[in-house]
Amino acid sequence: MSASELYLGLMSGTSVDGIDAALVDFAHGPRLLAGRACPWPEDLRARLIALGQGGEATSLDELGELDVRVAHGFADAANALLESAGVPRERVRAIGSHGQTVRHRPHAAYPFTWQMGDGNVIAERSGMTVVADFRRRDVAAGGHGAPLMPAFHTAMLHADDEDRAVLNLGGIGNFTLLPRHGEVRGFDTGPANALLDVWCERHTGHPFDADGGFAASGRCDPALLQQLLADPWFAQPPPKSTGREQFHLDWLQAALVGGETPADVQATLLELTVATAAEALLREQPQTRRVMACGGGVRNPVLMTRLADRLPGIVVESTTAHGLDPDYMEAMGFAWLARETLAGRPGNLPSVTGARGPRILGTVYPA
Template identity: 75%
Template sequence: MSQLFIGLISGTSADGIDAALVEFPDPDNAAGLQLRAARVQPWAPVLRERLVALGQGGELRSLDELGRLDVQVAQAFADAALALLEDAGIAPSAVTAIGSHGQTLRHRPHGDAPFTLQVGDGSVIAERTGIATVCDFRRRDVAAGGHGAPLVPAFHAALLHSDDEDRAVLNLGGIGNYTLLPRQGAVRGFDTGPANALLDAWCLRHTGQAFDADGAFAASGRVDEALLARLLDEAWFALPPPKSTGREQFRLEWVQAQLHGGESPADVQATLLELSAATCADALRAHQPGTARVIACGGGVRNPRLIERIAARLPGVAVESTAVHGLDPDYVEAMAFAWLARETLAGRPGNLPAVTGARGPRVLGVVHPA
């Protein structure tokens, strides 16, 4: 029987809560799924400011603050789900479950006590919406020795694999990440580094705008090749997969440390855009050089300058939006967490060990009943 699931995610940029209502006609696979409704729920400005600061490595003031944030984020996620259902004219009782990513405050998959921390209490979401909620998807993978990220490649593989060509799905969120879909062989995936996070942060600082609309700010400047070389010399870029990262590593302080002073803000923006394009292109050439098609999603798809520069660095490779394949590029990740919730309830693994580095497949997430 057809089932409805909601996927909720706020990514590295924390620019809003993406909510997707997804219908799955087949209980056993993703074929034929439909995006029934979608929306972006804005954060309350004060809450967003605090979440961004913490995501960039800021210190919590107290355990009390952590507890309050856990509830406040959950309340915002629940409100996003309820607003989505109101838009669609669907009763909460018609939805099987919500898959909630939460908001990442820390991601530390290395060391003697690896962990990943997303806030947004699933109990609060379930109580507020009356819908069973699955959350904390990343922790089980980390407990199994993985990075807990990226988790979307399994969803990409289910929908976008081709027997005729090697493909790559490129998510251009705050952080860029690839899903490599060879015609034959294992699916792989990994983070590439900053996609929009630095662009958005630099744009906000120097123009007051939350993002660089159409890449116009970057287009007004020129790439500083010396600065680009210094940024590309970051050791993280040379690490082999599996690997993941976030705002805590690639934040404005990291850029500031490479500036000599006196650089034009527009030139820095142009250079940061070229950094995103270069790291995406370099990673693909290094790990799947025979790729015929890059299928892009995430907010970066709306930046034609960024897409143009990625394509220019990948001659002979088709670079296109997931929209060409019937998937709204703005909501692919939210749809993926709806799918992950469905996999959890079905008792099926949601991770790909070849992607995350976990010791094996794991059923992900914690279920909070309605």
């Protein structure tokens, strides 16, 4: 393996449940050589969640310090992965770092998206070239800056003999639509693990609903589900993207009338995730024959079963069936995006993000 074929991807998503690090060999596949999940310090995680769902920073000094602390976390995750894999940093061409989204405002008067994690600091602490800040160029070109994974999904999972879709069940759900012929599209579908996790943690003390057991102990509340589905965001046509600033605990609390059991609310949130994904797919690409799921939601059998129930006649499976680890798909995707950037190739799909055209994404921070 030459240095030019090894890339390292770093990803922390809307759930802020940790940093996923993936070491990828692009000479054979791509092939995931090693993966590692590194937790955030609890105080930092709590602050990032608060900022991500619309909280205000106490000062510019706090924002500057958080940017560096996040970068420390990403660099430490990269170093830990290489150490555990026994791979010298000199063999890695570059790190692709997503950063941690703390605000996403593609519809603002002055649109912006902000992912913390200073690439300068990551490069210094890791000793490797870093490509970071992938989303803002697309936003500058009139796009949403999200989702960015459809280009990677197209390269890895497109087929000429059937219409497919890739469903990422992370903090936010999002689809990549891969028709046999025609334009690739992608869009966010709404909340997934971000709400499920925060509600579960509040009422059980556990950071996520292991195997969907908490949801399975309750029943979906039809009235609450309809109230949540009435949010105007769900009726917006693609391209569209969202995050914790739209779907957060206060948003949920505003829909509760009182007296709901926590388990019933969890079951309703699970059904919200499934309903919004299934309805979006049947509306936007009804001829789909295969859904390949990735992200933490794949580990929730209750969610996956309900999704299959909602999509009769469509194969619903994990990306594992196609040789791609669902836990590290996004980290692998940002390794791939770093490779595209250094090769001078665009990393966005205007049909997905709404940008004015293809753009080379990210900023390069040399080792």
